[in-house]
Amino acid sequence: MSWSDLVSSAHRTLQKMPNVDYGELRVHLTEEEFIWMRDGVLETFSSSESKGTAIRILTTGMGFASTADPSKIDRAVELALKNSRASDKNVCLSQECFEKASYSSRVLKDPFSTSFREKMEVLRQVDSSAADEDISSRNIFLKLSREKVLILNTDGAETSGEVTRVKLEVFLTHVSGSSSTQEMESRGGSGGLELIDEWNLPELVRSLSKNMKERLEKGVSAPRGKMDVVIGPYVSGLVAHESVGHPYEADRILGREAAQAGESFVTPDMLGSNMGTGLISVVDDPTIEGSYGFYLYDFEGVKTRRRVLMKNGVINEFLHNRETASEFSTVSNGSARASAYNREPIVRMANTFIAPGDMDPGEIIEGVSEGIYMKRFMEWNIDDRRYNQRYVGSEAYLIRGGRIDSMILRPVLEITTPRFYSSVDAVGRDLEFQAATCGKGDPMQGVPVWTGGPTLRLRGVGLGGI
């Protein structure tokens, strides 16, 4: 069935929806293309199409059903209704003003109509820049997607969106004798292949490759103990995502994800309390044109907006869908997303970043007499309350007398979230973004996001390891 036939079918289904507190239909199509080049040779070329309808019905509780088969939509409605009666949480949804709207990402060079040879050439150029430096193993991935979503509900929403995305990922390994080191880079955005030129990955990969070789030759053991630590945008972006974005998701705060990714150290009454120095603000903004996490209406049909999660060190706002907004007696800020037609919309981030300051990164390093500069990391994780996090540096340096000194191997920054944000005394103006796929939910839902941040300086934090 074509997209327009599915849309017509959804409208008809909404018209004959049984008398319920709330009914919602989402027609959701995702087309993808994936190319993997390994050591200069095509490893995998795959394409996918996921297309179907999701139904949510609220009676005594929330019921969900989905189908990829258009002839079974009525059956899915029956199942969602039955399921809603089996749920025993009395779900309420926030009151929202809905509108009829549509939007799409701006695409100059459609990746799906560009020749395969041209796309392979993109990969080849990136691969060559690492191969020229004799990097032992090179994996380059190009992922293209086009997502079309229509939301209809009994509260009056009728929104549709079409977002095309491009993501280029690089995973490099260099082995020298018994030592090895790895690096990963991921750039992505909404738009077409024109984005690839902006990223200039061949140059970045060449520089990364040189650095990997050099660190295996010249890197010295990382120091431990209390010292000043400067982190680059590559690191601070993930810190923002993991330790502000996730714990400010209202469904985690309320315990709905407790058995999966976990809850949050943040409690509802912490709104308005201090979490960091006044230099730090963290924003989640789905409306950034060209971003990897771009959308304008969320997957409940709510118009989304920029959310300032932390404002000058103060907890300012949580991420909400309609269910959590109702529990917090507020309105949704358009954070509901679903990764495919067969997934329920849950609270998600989009493009989360630490807002840039006004300092030059060089100036930030000059202010450190003895410390380290962690420019990039490989290993990271954070506990289920998003309180205790760890980043192990890949490209990293000693700082002595305000200057970058020798390369160091695998410095370990293991730190609590409050300690991190209260230690920041300098924020750079060099905001950068990485593309990522954020995982959450049960069944797992991976959604495209940007993680972003500038160079930050942390005073007197502990470097550890074992």
Next chain:
Amino acid sequence: MAGYEEALGFVEDVISEALCLGADEVAVLLSEGPGSQVRFSNNRVDVVKTWIDVSLRIQVIWNRRIQTIFMSTKDLRSIRKQLGRTMKALRSLPEREVYSPLPEGPMDYPIIPDLYDSSLEDPSEKLVDLAHVAIDAALAEGARRAAGSVRSKAFTECLATTSGVKVCERRSNVHLDVRAIRNSEATGHSFSCSRRLSGLNPSKAGEEAGLDAKISEKHIKLGPGRYNALLWYSAVGNIVGVMGSLASALSVLSKMSPYGGKLNERLAPEFFTLVDDPLKPGGYGSRSFDEEGFPTRRNFIVDRGILRTYLHNRLTAKAMETETTSNAGWINPTPWNPILLPGDESEEDLLSEIGKGLIVRNATYLRFQDYVSGDFSAIVRDGLLFVENEEVVGAVRGLRLSDNILRMMSSVIGLGRNTRQIYHWWMEYGVPVEAPLIAVKDVGFTSAMI
């Protein structure tokens, strides 16, 4: 193939379409059947879900060029359109240097008992009851809140290829996760999984989670360092799943595994045997055929401590000049039903063996610093219990498991005599595991509290 005529007829129609458009070889894998889920938190059911799902995968080959298609439909018009695009794209692809054709069929397949339970075709109301049993059991043991999910699937999978493979199998799964919460830092987790609805034990899972939450309330201080550790089943599932999945030959080829160059080397003590056994009756990951149509077989990944094989599909086998191990994965080979064979020790023996040490109840979020070296860390949650003289003294907070996967394998000092089938929400590679409790010497733990 009685009872599968409709599904097989459909996959053969897809093959005909692809051949008609000029493909040389085609494999079609159809998976179809209903799924249900009950999610709960704060002692209540948040949502009940049903999926009427179709997964269609097509491998299209033309002149040693391969494209894989994933679709969620059986609509032949959409499939024809997608195949048309694929045939056009295939003509632009470079020829594969390393190539092996689809295997010649027909083949004989093992019949594996207890893989399907028809009561999982429409179980949602029963799943709600099971969720409540788990919640009540956790609360009865001292939890203040319980959260989790029960998820089931009953499906038919059919594979047919242009080289004469034609095989179908019905399988079902149901698993339950329950997390018990006494307070924000005192939690417990357990699980139950089975091919059959009657095999699920929500009461036991709830009790185990509830008890852990209660025990975890008594907090004791312990600094970072190396401690002997006993890994409990939730943690074992994740860590052994990683050990098995790292044997994928494609992971080795792409330097995403520490096993590269270590075939026939000793990785673990004599009593450590990790076998992929998809033939086990009722095994949560058991199946009779791989995605290329080879009959599955037992493969000893680590045999009495020695790394014996990587896991292959036909293409990785060709690249490494060996035979497939029937672990295809069209793109990445995968273990189906890895089993760490049990030892002969009771839980008390193992506790005695670790002496003054830690019980790791659950380990999640395992991330590698470097796959080649095997350095990693993982989040420890739902009970990190300090034991002394075989008694739990209290729960430790804020430590992280930070070690090396090869070092941990080589430092296993004991295996329990009872195995459990393990599948829960956080399985890094999504591979179910059967394994006993594992005692490991000198496991590294780090902390943010320095």
